[in-house]
Amino acid sequence: MLKTRLDLDRIRTARGVIDPVFLNTPLFRCEALGRALGCAVDIKLETANPVRSFKARGTELVASRLADQGRAAVVCASAGNLGSALAWSGRRRGLDVTVVASRRAPAAKLDRIRALGATLELVDGDFEAARKRAAGIAQQRGIRLVEDSLDIETCEGAATIGVELARRASSFDVVLIALGGGAMATGVGHVLKALAPGVEVICVQPQGAPAMTRSWHQRRVVTTDSTDTIADGVAGRFPIPAVLDDLLLVADDAVLVQEASIVAGMRMLLEHAGLVVEPSAALGVAAVLEDPARFAGRRVVTIVCGSNVNLDDYHRWVGP
Template structure:
């Protein structure tokens, strides 16, 4: 494999500074889903932790570095999960955290950011406007800007998930790992580890049809932006891919696919009914991908990373009751 920005030694070192509460998350074969999907479905559950998403792995690395530095203030833009994770990782380390988010973000996520002690600033726009505002704050105040997926700590923290997947992969079973694609930290991090240590795995990124920028960029091998997004999967609803992330993704992903909203909703219902899991739409993207292309995955060992469960319950009830 050609060289990416990531490094296996740094990823292994990250495990030593990440709070064990985020490590070795449940990984199990969900036999109840197999008759419905036609493949051996393995769930990597990244919601059984204090911030209910995989983001804590990366923010633990960032916060541990900041705690030992002269600068103890940090700002980030977040759709909700990164902000919660950064606030949680910083709270006991005495760091000053500002999170910029869209005022249209999931209220549950925003409330949790406040409850964890971070300063929350809301913007009248989408996540890309929040990114611009966070960068302006960092420059004006002279503090650390944490950019999800661009900053290697977020990618290499997420990559520790890959270290936990590798021992369970059966190369003879035509294995595939389905990874939700948003900013790209999860996909590039996990994908790098898999391609380095388990090259037989097919790494497939999954994005909503209503937020396709990074998928289009992967297929066209250049940054493709969109003017708007339209998806219930708010955690992956970016419009402007980061060039460095795309460069990495082109080296570690075997494919990038788009799925329809109806499939995401069906995936949410299936995870509830057959796995007992209440998750956010981004976490159902892997199941949605299998639903839309059953023949591709028939009889294979399939892993899906259930990446978050911070969901607006009123909206969730509406989705799963349809």
Template structure:
């Protein structure tokens, strides 16, 4: 594909170095959701792995390259999921991993980063401040800075999800992808356009963290001063220009959804599918809820990208909804 940073040959090679525990994740039709959503819904479940998110696919590629080159230390900024994944991948390869995060990040995510043996530095600010601090640590220590979505390995690792999707039968019409930094959307979108161009690629972001969606629509980087969403995993304010360039080549649409719809999506996934997910993973369901007519009668795949959620916050959001067994 002309003009993109991603390369299909490297994506195929990535699948050979990623620990199999992250590959071939469950993909299945969830009929229990369909009556309320008005379309055929398939779920790609990226939570059934040791770090409970898709991020391990990318960090496996990064950590493998670092270990092969003789590197012994690495640092990243993370809202939680990337940090867990890098800690897991680095631990198995003898890497000294440091994660910089906001002290306001989800406590469960921070605890898991520590439990996986990574050093954790907290900053009094949001994820963008954590990115600045991680860059400073990398310069001072002379070590590799892993930047999610900017580092192509994170995008091409995520793209292996797309390889698994295009092999599915029967075919589907639309894939709904959570949009944060852009690694998942550009990676999966690249594979879709290369191997299944008839599939509509729709990116979904919270109304309270709209920077990359606004950037996609305006075809230029648009930043915001703040974010206001429970979907912390996608709450960026400053899109990366190179990532936007890739996204413009592969996304057919980018939409914003309200917080109430995200919560309703989480509740539906618990109630009808028995799945506990973090807010970012419910963005696809939220998009269908807000525009049923658009997706009516179609076969939609939504990627459930993570399930690292604070239990107390989760219960406040979704309540004690019972699980309906079909």
């Protein structure tokens, strides 16, 4: 077993804690998309749930444990999807949830956080500014700070996707995973390396937000001064050392893709699969578009990880 921070027994147990509405998400062969890309493509759909992303698999674990401990409040920084997920999981368990986000975050994601009953605080700057403010609130109020990818619950919750994929591992040979902070990549990667080691795990990140990918290739933390990508959900600048250590053990490759390929991927998911997705969810398709020879004739799973997107932005990128 790989010596990451994750534990397969805990991941299996987590499935009994997470609300079933987030589990056993669809995995289906999209023949039209496969024909367009030149390979067999299966979509793992993580958007058909109340928060329209995979993040609640992790926040369900966080909120359950806090409720069991008698804790009343929790705070996180979020680019949008984690905040919505924590708001949903926390409301269900009577927790007071505060979410700190950048004013630049997509309005659709901020509206979802408010609608789910969380207190939303907006800050100037990017996600890193929000993370600093959330840490300050946690210290001032003496409440739990949830840090995506660093907190093991977020990784092991996401890892339950890997458990579901491993059951069907004979039907594919490569999985494409959006890479931001690393919770989904390390979680799914850990399970697949344990249960389906023949499956290649490839992480995908935008060229405009390359910190974790650069860190993976250089085997040390590499930070960036800024990000420039429409894929806001993966636009971090400061990789977490412990998460990078886990990623180095479970990822077979990490690649960067251009913005035009992300947009083309979003358009293809709409045209061929009928899916409206946020940019981060199209990273896997973008990777195939940029290196078709690598995937030609292969059996590929791409995890469609979120669909919280401003419609005006979506139409501007993808077209009417």
